[in-house]
Amino acid sequence: MRPFSYERATDSGAAATAVKDHPEAMFLAGGTNLVDLMKLGVARPATLVDITRLPYDRIEHRADGSVLIGALVRNSELSGDPGVRERFPALAEALLSGASGQLRAIATTGGNLLQRTRCPYFQDVTKPCNKRTPGTGCSAIGGLHRDLGVIGTSDACVATHPSDMAVAMAVLDAIVHVRLADGADRTVPLSEFYLLPGDTPHRETVLASGDLVTRVELPAPPAGAVMRYWKVRDRWSYAFAVVSVAAVVATTADGTLREVRLALGGVAPVPWRARQAEQVLTGRHPTPELLRAAAQAEFAAARPLPQNAFKIDLATDMITTTVRHLAGGRQA
């Protein structure tokens, strides 16, 4: 591992300045992703700025039903919070489906949002990768891509975003609070926070150097809504999603879908909000035919590769099952 210096930030301004003024400096939160990438030689910061003492470690439930989650709240604390479990159960389910108990006790909300892809070629510094080293090519497209993306990808990159938590936050209409490197505060809807790869897969979010995620806000869910996060993986625990679906569903008395929100993991470079499917379903009865048509509408723009086209069928089945059961008031 390359030698690096370590400093502990005492306030957000100092943290931002330390990173902004030093292109090779990076924020360190739980370190469960960044330190692994340093060991692999993928991340090579000269300085780590430890942000874990900054005052962003609270979960604040507000009277309007929304919640404000500090960027340094640990994944275990968030998944165990009684208010989150009661009112945002899909978020608790997503968190508990990720990593291991030990990792969740260290991993933070901000770090989870900003974890890097698990594409094996991104993690292997001996292989070309446009995301790691722009302009070198994508090894995955002609290589092993069974676990990689089918939608939102580009000719430059087919990596997927690995976070379970972010998929649940996408369906909950999360808003990311950012302290910009110049000291100003900004909020960014999660739907605008991540960037699709296009020709610049190394640019993954709207954040600039030194911008610090401080909190994530979840608005109150729609009245009467039920929700769930369902993750399919190759083994029962300690594995990233092959495909995951997060859904929020509210129905009228006659079973019409008053509001339906869907997000997908494991299929795209970003937590994928399935707005085409939502549009097909909203205001209708969730018949099996309509649910299948909704998934088809979502994946009309998909670009599957030979080894991962199965993800479209899998996601279609998961959307169908999840919405049908939530609309019936049952868990799938």
Ligand SMILES: Cc1cc2nc3c(=O)[nH]c(=O)nc-3n(C[C@H](O)[C@H](O)[C@H](O)COP(=O)(O)OP(=O)(O)OC[C@H]3O[C@@H](n4cnc5c(N)ncnc54)[C@H](O)[C@@H]3O)c2cc1C
């Ligand atoms: C073996 C293993 C299995 C895993 N399985 C899963 C899984 O199944 N599902 C899943 O979702 N995740 C999984 N993870 C990933 C894990 O959830 C992440 O590693 C973790 O959430 C990252 O959080 P952290 O606080 O440790 O981030 P760090 O590693 O400290 O940071 C990650 C990145 O975010 C940046 N950063 C951190 N905080 C901020 C901030 N506030 N503002 C701006 N930038 C910031 C850092 O500079 C760094 O670039 C797994 C990890 C491991 C090691």
